[in-house]
Amino acid sequence: MIDYLVMGAGLSGLMSAYAAVQSGHRVKVIAKGLGALHWGAGSIDVLGYLPQARDAVVRRPLERLADLPANHPYTILGPAAVQDGLDKFMRLTEELGLPYYGAEAAGENLLLPSPAGALRPAFLAPAAQSAGTASDDAPMLIVGFERLRDFYPELIAENLTRQGIAARAVKLPYELLSDRRDANTVQLAQELDDENRTERLAEFLREAVRPGERIGLPALLGLARHAQVVTRLALAAGAPVFEIPTLPPSVPGIRLFNTLRAGLEARGVRVEAGMEVIEMNAEEGVIRWVASETSARPLRHSAERFVLATGGILGGGFMSDHTGRIWETVFDLPLTTPQSRSQWFRPAFLAPDGHPVFQGGVRVNAAFQPVDAQGAPCFANLHVVGGALAGCDPLAERSLEGLAIATGMNLLKE
Amino acid sequence: MHTTSWHSVGPSLDECIKCNICTSYCPVSAVTDLFPGPKYSGPQAQRFRESGQPDTPDQAVDYCSGCRVCNEVCPTGVKIAELNARARAQIAKEKGIPLRNRLLGRNELMGRIGHYAPRLANFGLHNAVSRFLAEKVMGIARQAPLPYWSTDGSFGAWFKRTQKERLHARQKVVYFHGCATMYYEPFIGKAAVAVLEHNGYEVIVPPQNCCGLPMLSNGEFAAAEGYHQRNVNSMAGLARGGYPIVGTSTSCTLTLKEEAPELLDMHSPDVTALKMGVWDIFEWLRELHEEGKLRTDFRPINLKLPYHAPCQYRAHRVGKPALEIMALIPELEIPESHARCCGIAGTYGYKTEKYQIGMDVGEELFQFVREQGDDVTMTACDSETCRWQLEHGTDLPSRHPIEVLAAAYGLYDLETRELTSQSNSM
Ligand code: SF4
């Protein structure tokens, strides 16, 4: 029998699996599908905005953790554990060849261009994105490609310029990326893994760039050979090269997923997708097994301990129906989410306080065990990590990945 | 508690959030412009498909290989591959089915015809002239890895002939061999019987016919229904009696479990009884192992054996049981392929217009095998057509994991693919 069964293969699930296997446990990860990481920008948000001051970007996230409510997962963990989790993440990604960096001024949020040319706060970013930081005053050349959807260099450059960042735009032929009629960002990234293609693109970049500029490109600079592609382009163009994330599917997110999955598998952890948990069995408050749906009989997974890392409403860990009922799909754990549709949303779409429906979740104790209304653990051997937790609003706060890393990496913390 | 999986195929499309994860992973749209990808051909085009509508919105869905990578990665449970299979059946109904697809759909008939005079049949099929003609007349790619008929008699003949030597025991298990084992690769069946008997089980081989999958994937639903019903008639009783029905062909077992009932909308109590009684042989052996009942008297096998789990395992949604069991064999090193598909996808890669797509899709796998180094002399995969494709793409012989297991028990020779004398004296 295995020691830990992790349900969910997003960042919180993978981090939990890593924490458990590093402590010498036998671990397996199962997931319904591949999600979260494939949508996100691949950067790590820790805290971008505080609940009480939604319009002011947090400059130094770790110093502001104390301003969060008492039931916030960061508060439950404590700042030292949050910091420790992030440090471990940086060491891990470095070891696995996909290093992440923070701002030059240690502890500050990076401000990085979004695909609309806005500046988004992020605490850590993959090397290829961090070179786009607004704190550097080198002017930007934003490069797009004809026929590439959802990436408009003129728009990005114009918006950046308005915010006081010198930027200009250029569009290159689509054929530099692919001979295909149409392809998505992941396929294009794979095409750039081909050295000949990288070389040709490099020539065009060398032509286009002016001295002193840095070059911003859509995030499709290679998949398996990403690091080599970026280095090669920068060397040949004679200018720093950085990536701006695109709309999903997100190549930087997929790189992170692939890298972490490979790292786990090298440590003997299997990550199985296509397995949706549909049944559970507990005796006297101890979960014995969960079962996933298959082509015939449900498949039982027994373990000593279970980790729920299935996310909240957006990740698919919670479901809702037309009456307004919202429930957690595996164990039907008690939720703090309002159970009436009229209380789900505030009137304004971009309400500064966020929407209650995204703020509810599973209430936990100090050991991250789900608890009932009286505060007693629902099950002795279940932990909850990541987006399913109550007391936070990961999207409005911009804390999704930080929460996943901090709660996952600290899974075995006493 | 409920999940999205109670959804039948059709309504599952409403779960689509347009994230395009499926398109990023689809191995076919990765190599050709002829197929726009799962999101477009599946949930998106499905909105425009009405029953009775004169023209389907897109013919491109014919290029979906049915590998189900999309189903596995979809975060919301859309049954994309099934939507595509139904759309293909609709096209077949409207346009008629070409002779080629009818032939490829009748693996069993071909098998039976050829096995009466296998040498002649092998020559008849595998010579340059007939392959040229097959390509020109029927559109079966000249280079595609078609199987060879067994020149050693069928599995059924062997099983009958050796009845007296077979183990008789209180514990019994039913074996579904499938057409490939019956006519082309009887040694797979022999290895399976040896492994099951070694673990103390008597093997029952009831009357059975083709599972119907080749017809399903070529859109011949009516014919497939007849085939499935006959299998149900023959085996539902055994399933009800509590006998596990195990198969070595991952695609046959998948069809009996899910493909036939789901695509053909067959849900009688007998169909369901059979569905619930069928196991992939390694899925069942893993269960046995978890109960502590699998014999583990393995001899070491000093071999580096790259393993590719076939697409059908993905569709079984049972993980990689063959890998888990083979991992118990001492000294056997098993690099695991993460390639999405070998490219053959049943009969897909046999078709002239799809042969090259199949080879391009398979390149990921062939390259993985090449990267394992020159000391690799053999690969392993559970599915017959995938193994033929693997051999075609890598020039290395490929084995079914059950052969590997039988060899580890000392019952089978991996090189010659014959049972050892030890097994015969069992
Ligand atoms: S089944 Fe395979 S080929 Fe067909 S759409 Fe899905 S991933 Fe693509």
Ligand code: SF4
């Ligand atoms: S992966 Fe699923 S949800 Fe996403 S686009 Fe494809 S079918 Fe839709």
